[in-house]
Amino acid sequence: MFRTSAGIPALRIALLCAAALTCLAADREKPAPWPTFRGNAAQTGVAACPLPDRLKLLWTCEAGAPIESTAAIEDGVAYLGTMKGDLLAINLATGKLKWRYKAQGAIEAAPGIQDGKLFFGAGQGVFYAVSAATGEKLWTFEASGQIVSSANFTGGNVLFGSYDHFLYCLSQETGKVIWKFQSDAELHASPCIADGAVVIGGCDAQLRVIDAAGGAQRGILGLSFNVASSPAFDGKRIFVSAYDNHMFCADPSGVLGPGEMHPLRKVWDVKVAEDMHFRASPALSGDRVIFAGQDGVVRCMTTAEGRELWTFRARDEIDSSPVIAGDRVFFGSNDGTLYALKVADGAKMWSFEAGAEIAASPAIGEERLVIGTRDGAVYCFGPAGGAG
Secondary structure, X not given: OOEOOOXXXXXXXXXXXXXXXXXXXXXXXXXXXXOOOOOOOOOOOEXXXXXXXXXXXXXXXXXXXXXXXXXXXXXXXXXXXXXXXXXXXXXXXXXXXEXXXXXXXXXXXXXXXXXXXXXXXXXXXXXXXXXXXXXXXXXXXXXXXXXXXXXXXXXXXXXXXXXXXXXXXXEOOOOOEEEEEEOOOOOOOOOEEEOOEEEEEOOOOEEEEEEOOOOOEEEEEEOOOOOXXXXXXXXXXXXXXXXXXXXXEEEOOOOOOOOOOEEOXXXXXXXXXXXXXXXXXXXXXXXXXXXXXXXXXXXEEEOOOOOEEEEEEOOOOOOOXXXXXXXXXXXXXXXXXXXXXXXXXXXXXXXXXOOOOOOOOOEEEOOEEEEEOOOOXXXXXXXXXXXX
């Protein structure tokens, strides 16, 4: 047997090196999760993992109640809530139920996952932390109003809004209140993290920037109407729609650093001609921002000036927030269809007829797309050669 100068068998060294390289490659190739409502803390609605060109329905799971909650995906499990108050953990490979946790009230919010813990709120104002592995309750926190806002994370803390008018920042470990900020009306939207600040819109028609460390307001911008959609941050600017027919872009550069509070600068405000509403949150792709409305129209605008590039009309309202994966944007509609459009020009590339209204937004993680419908079905799509 060949030996090195130190007397260690060369074959053993080769095997150890090969094993180490295999482990490193496996770690590098670990598919990206979908840990929050919009996929990341900035709420861009962009998948960090690819989807195959040809999608196949891999499995369907019956939840037993309508679904409006967007899924979270991590470590081979999809997590989502039902309008009956069940949080479900579903095996991503098989579609089999792993565990079920019963909450108080409907779960419309998307669960957020961080460090093996799931965080979510429910209709009776209770916010939960449970073990992602077992569904065991870790702690609960009681707000004074309904929670539809999905969880987001920064600095070891979890943030969400409530219909009691407060934006809460809790310790992920204990559920203790780190700070809370009182707005002038209900908070339906989910908070966005932008360079150490928290951005949120409310039913007081205000877009606010809050310091993530201490909860002090850093900036504010008055909008045209109440806000149901969650803001998105592209690293420079904030994009949000109001619950009327306006789409906005704001520049937060004067309020993200230390110093006195300043107004947010409105970069553009585009009004849709017809009377309609925006509930879905925008998605960002390079120099494009994609909005979807209850008039059934998807609109792709330039981020710089809000110039319309293309539109696509579904057959019914769109409450499902669009999600971008590569060169495609995915969303559901109340016409019962899951759509995929080409980001470049809005051409329809693929669709799936679910047969029931889709209010939930797609979750794209670990090379799978998971979405639920209002008839209680959960669908998982993946590679054409995947398990089914």
